[in-house]
Amino acid sequence: xxxxxxxxxxxxxxxxxxxxxxxxxxxxxxxxxxxxxxxxxxxxxxxxxxxxxxxxxxxxxxxxxxxxxxxxxxxxxxxxxxxxxxxxxxxxxxxxxxxxxxxxxxxxxxxxxxxxxxxxxxxxxxxxxxxxxxxxxxxxxxxxxxxxxxxxxxxxxxxxxxxxxxxxxxxxxxxxxxxxxxxxxxxxxxxxxxxxxxxxxxxxxxxxxxxxxxxxxxxxxxxxxxxxxxxxxxxxxxxxxxxxxxxxxxxxxxxxxxxxxxxxxxxxxxxxxxxxxxxxxxxxxxxxxxxxxxxx
Numbered sequence: 001x002x003x004x005x006x007x008x009x010x011x012x013x014x015x016x017x018x019x020x021x022x023x024x025x026x027x028x029x030x031x032x033x034x035x036x037x038x039x040x041x042x043x044x045x046x047x048x049x050x051x052x053x054x055x056x057x058x059x060x061x062x063x064x065x066x067x068x069x070x071x072x073x074x075x076x077x078x079x080x081x082x083x084x085x086x087x088x089x090x091x092x093x094x095x096x097x098x099x100x101x102x103x104x105x106x107x108x109x110x111x112x113x114x115x116x117x118x119x120x121x122x123x124x125x126x127x128x129x130x131x132x133x134x135x136x137x138x139x140x141x142x143x144x145x146x147x148x149x150x151x152x153x154x155x156x157x158x159x160x161x162x163x164x165x166x167x168x169x170x171x172x173x174x175x176x177x178x179x180x181x182x183x184x185x186x187x188x189x190x191x192x193x194x195x196x197x198x199x200x201x202x203x204x205x206x207x208x209x210x211x212x213x214x215x216x217x218x219x220x221x222x223x224x225x226x227x228x229x230x231x232x233x234x235x236x237x238x239x240x241x242x243x244x245x246x247x248x249x250x251x252x253x254x255x256x257x258x259x260x261x262x263x264x265x266x267x268x269x270x271x272x273x274x275x276x277x278x279x280x281x282x283x284x285x286x287x288x289x290x291x292x293x294x295x296x
Contacts, residue, residue, distance in 0.1 A: 183227030
């Protein structure tokens with residue numbers, strides 16, 4: 001008996017629906033949720049402590065940079081990293097398959113500030129971008145002893161009703177570098193909560209309890225800041241469930257007075273919810289002005 005066109009059409013639709021569902025389930029099985037991304041980051045950090053890159057869930061082909069310089073996997077700070085402190089802020093971007101981190105290693109020679117971005121595909125690391133700050137000469141500011149325990153403001157999940165859509169989180173966080181370009185957070189309409197603060201390499205540079213030219217530094221929105229018209233930026237991660245945005249910023253000329261030919265490059269983390277920037281924590285290093293991120 002010959003099948004009618006209606007019957008054939010129904011079979012095609014049924015098969016197409018089944019195939020689509022199967023592909024969707026396969027994609028979900030291969031994806032990496034928050035727990036997976038956190039686990040990948042933990043295994044990566046543990047591999048650094050063990051000085052053994054084979055302990056990290058690496059893909060067959062991996063690109064690795066340290067301070068914007070490309071290196072063989074397992075080279076550089078991977079060979080010498082000490083123990084990890086409890087201070088660790090994860091930026092988990094499930095939508096983009098990115099796990100990033102701020103943390104501190106305790107080396108025999110002293111504490112080291114560390115930031116990293118991992119690109120994760122099929123639960124394997126395909127990209128590793130890191131920054132390592134060993135001392136004040138490299139970082140200009142350097143008080144890692146203020147970063148011994150986890151950052152409660154950065155790691156506490158905001159009330160669900162105050163979480164913002166991804167695009168709004170990013171737009172609000174980007175008003176911060178826009179303010180640096182304009183020389184005024186008022187001009188960029190950056191919105192800060194009354195308790196907002198800024199930590200830079202462990203130094204409380206703005207907000208309540210700030211140490212940089214108090215009392216003027218207590219008011220982040222109206223604080224005097226330099227005009228950094230040459231600032232460049234990249235989005236590293238948007239953690240929608242924890243209200244976090246991580247930007248790569250190269251502040252450009254004028255950002256590191258006294259260091260000719262160098263400027264500040266930072267992994268700048270923002271706690272964003274309730275329509276305001278709640279906290280800013282950054283790990284940064286002095287880098288040549290003409291250097292790229294290695295990932296532009």
